[in-house]
Amino acid sequence: MKSPVLIAVVVVVLALLAFGLYQALVVAPTEQTMGDVQRIFYYHVPSAWTAFLLFFINLIASIWYLIGRSGDADALAVASAEVGVVFCTVVLITGPIWARPVWGIWWTWDVRLTSTLVLWLIYVSYLMLRRFSTGGQTPLLAAVLAVFGFAVVPFVYLSIRFFRTQHPQPVIGGGGSLDPAMWHAVLWNWLAFLAFAGLLCWLRYNLERKQRGIEETLALEALI
């Protein structure tokens, strides 16, 4: 647990997070129409990208498990899903905090908000299934559910897109005319979050594998 590698990684992640915070709060210029509150963007968007990447890793790991039945693949699946839900929660909470002063409302059934919410619900149900399923089939059932969760994403996006056409346009995206200094802040924060998420995943992955080791030892003892 206290290996020098881990300490080095933690130091690097902390430095990156601190630098990202500095970039977001000090270096990036103030947005003209929204003012300083737009700086939430530098945490909100990189969190979203990180969460989506983690969910994608979960899908790959699940398929890998379904093909190869490898315990490592399942450990990666559970780690990425859990950390993904953490980052997705950040997105869902910072989103309304940003929307309130800018749009004057906490929530709207906009396609991005709602898709993210549904994605979050799917992965929470995935974690619930893992928690509640008994016996050795947990990884398999979870992997199957992950495939369903991925298959439904395009339908979620399409259906919500046509559901409410009068939604306020997302402030970012479409135009893509972001100031280069703002881009720096976004990308630095994304790098920091990716490193942080990687660290969390690694810790969770190790935890899962060690827990399995213990369970296997106990099962063996019970047999003998």
Add this chain to the structure above:
Amino acid sequence: MNPIPFLYAAYIVTGVIHAVYLLTLYTRYQKLKREMQDLERK
């Protein structure tokens, strides 16, 4: 409406969520450690 509290709120919430998750990981590691010690003692 003064937007600055919203900005700080968002950053603090992000930090809190990350910290809470780290804390749960930490407690789970502690539990794991105890279980490992129990196993070794047997």
Add this chain to the structure above:
Amino acid sequence: MSAPVVLSEAEVKEVSASPAPTSWKITTASLSKDLWLEWRSKDAINSMIFFALLVVVIFSFSFDPTAEESRQIVGGLIWVSFLFAAIVALNQTWAREIRNQVLDAYRVSPAPPNALFLSKALGNFLFVTVLEAVMAPLFMIFYNLKVLGPAYLLLLIAALGTWALVVNGTFFAAISLRTRSREVMLPLILFPISIPALLAMVEATKIVLTGESAAKFWIVLLAVYDLVFTVVCLTLFETVLNAE
């Protein structure tokens, strides 16, 4: 070969007489067994209908809408109540087979797993369709509904929507068999996956009821959803059936 489903002697003979019964024959044999059992007990149908009735009554006096408002909201109410009621039937899908070790017998038999899955999904489809046929007139009465759009489309929406709920529901019921508190688990994993289908049914129903615009987009979306998830279910069912 031990026959996977046992009910009437005629059926047993039919299945075991031919050396390799076709997949479709197994499906129909299993389906007719389920329908026959349901016909004798009527457990699933009765509990579903009563449950849906309760939901209708409770919704009805908690909203008390005018005819115009009804058309706007009833699409949501009708499908939410059908979804809740369908959970009752879906939860019972595999219970009997687990009790009598039918699933174990099925696993060791050479019968294709998808034949079993299809029979269960079709059975649930029929149960929920009966429920809808009974409940739809009640909705018309309680909410003073008058359909302003092309009413025949409602039949298509109902068929596609029911299949969307039932195909995933049957599959997830097989998943939640392996969990603690399985009755609770099924809605927890089924609802998030069903959100887009539910949205499509609700919107399509609303459009037909109000007659405002064309429901084509939603019907096509629902049809594609049905197709995709039927394929996914049939691909993965064998894996889930053999998960032990």
